[in-house]
Amino acid sequence: MRGMSDTTDASDMSDEPTVFEYPASLEFGTDAVHQPGPVIPATSKEFPDPEVGEDSPAYGHRSDVRQTIRNAKRVVVKIGSSSLTDETGLVSPDRIDVIADALEARMDRDTDVIVVSSGAVACGMGPLGLAQKPTDLATKQAAAAAGQVLLAQEWARSFARYGRSIGQVLLTASDAARRDRARNAQRTIDRLRQLRAVPIVNENDTVATSEMRFGDNDRLASLVSHLTYADALVLLSDVAGLYDRNPAEPDARFIAEVKSSKDLRGVVAGDGGRLGTGGMAAKVSAARLASRAGIPVLLTSTENIGAALDQAMVGTCFWPREDRLSAWKFWVLYAADSAGTLHLDAGAAAAMERHNSLLAVGLVQVDGAFTSGEVLDIVGPDGELIGRGEVNYDSATLEGMVGKSTTDLPDFAQRPVIHADYMATYSNRQSRVYGATS
Incomplete structure (x- = not known):
């Protein structure tokens, strides 16, 4: 190297960058990396048909609270990891397009929509060659770093079909814990809406530590709903609604309305799946958390997003508490x-x-x-x-x-x-x- 003698000790060269050598077996262009879908302009704004039929116990429910959700002017919609990726863990443009179609149809009703999107870690698994959800913090953050870029890219592509932009808002628990940071996040989200952009909120997994995390994006969605003064929260999962036990069991009972904790007696809810961190138990807890802030919640599957955002007659409805907490008390108890x-x-x-x-x-x-x-x-x-x-x-x-x-x-x-x-x-x-x- 120029300017160095032949007798230079190898330890003095520790700052030299390591030269990466590609393995001889690598074939460029053949690995399973993400390929962005095309931007095909949309021709109409319609709600997708629901997965459930009229004979399903999860369909056809009416209540005053569901009417409130139907007429809400500001709605937070939380979407889980399994709804955004395919079986291999790669981002699914088709699935994101269906979700964006429903969100755009709701915004066409003059409703502000804020998206809380999971999936950063899951979307990074495929491109990084990870067959299983990582368990160590460093690999999780690496997967999130790779996946967050791809996820935002697909959200941007999908909403571009309607001539609409998105804005990515990444939060950590420490952001919500400090009132000045929480207010800054609130102002950013509000300004994005004023500029007709869709706020896409996610936990900043690349920097969040295991000690300072929201835990799951269901809870994050509840806090965002409170932070943005939302009129309703829609939690989407892979189940049509809340059952008192595993819906695969023949005697499982569907729960259409949760007015108080009495309606949850005897309910057995599970944890997260292969790609996600928040199972039904986390969603129920998050729904009850939002209800403490006076926000009605609708819980259903992503396949029913059209029916949820259109008439709100599908899934499980969590009624808001009458003794709702003030904004300060809610922040002190659940965010500070x-x-x-x-x-x-x-x-x-x-x-x-x-x-x-x-x-x-x-x-x-x-x-x-x-x-x-x-x-x-x-x-x-x-x-x-x-x-x-x-x-x-x-x-x-x-x-x-x-x-x-x-x-x-x-x-x-x-x-x-x-x-x-x-x-x-x-x-x-x-x-x-x-x-x-x-």
Whole structure:
């Protein structure tokens, strides 16, 4: 190499780039890589026919909430990995075209549509020669890096048939955990809609760590619905709706309406499949999470997307909670990052459930290093997460206040540890599952 002597030690050349040599057996142009489909201009805007017939238990349902979904002006639609890829794991242009057709038909009704698209890891598996869903973080992120490009390319191609652009929005749990980042994401999505582009939202798997992930895109869709003030959420899977057990079993019962947790008693839901991470259990949890924000949810299969977006008479409908959470409380409970944990005695936990402020006398233990104003987890005497709130003291000060009565504290420490106005409690155990983001 120019400028180096013949006696240069090999260790001094560690920064030299490695030259890749193609194997002799490689035949260019024969490997199974993604090939973009053609852009063929669409001639009409119509909803695709549903997979289920009128005799199916998943079809023909009516309710006031379904009417609300039908008339919603802003809809979030979540699409799973298996709906976007073929049997080999490659992106399927035909499947994406059917989905885009239904979305465009709904937008033709003057409805804003926001897409939450899974599939980045699954779409990267085929081009990278991965036969099975990767389990280690590095390979997952590599597959996501390869697949996200192909996925966005196909979404852009498909909507180009209607002369419409897309915008890709990649989020991590830490983005939702910080209010300034969450607001920025909200403004980006709103501006894309104003410019007649379709926001395509996905978790940023290339940088998200296993400790800071949404967990599945069903939950991400619920948070996006809340973030964008959506009027309805449509969760699409590979099943026509919710059954009380595996629909392959002959005595499985279809559940058309979920008005409260009573309608879910005895329901057995499974986990994710070969390509995805969110099974029916994740979808039910995400639907209930959205309902806490006052958002109605329709759950059905991707093959029924036309019927879901047209008349909303197919699938399972989750009714919104009447005691919907405020925007701040929803963010604190389900999106905000926790900086520490407060452990309470039984009396303080009961007082908190009655919406009273949290006082130092009820503290048993303080975990973490935090400053005043940060969000903390609140744990009851049995170790169960019961709520969250913004703390009034830093961790060093609070550790010296544990268990002390207000009258025994100096004047500067006589405020509540967390005021009732800045505290939110979980209403049920299922909500607590999605409480922590880390």
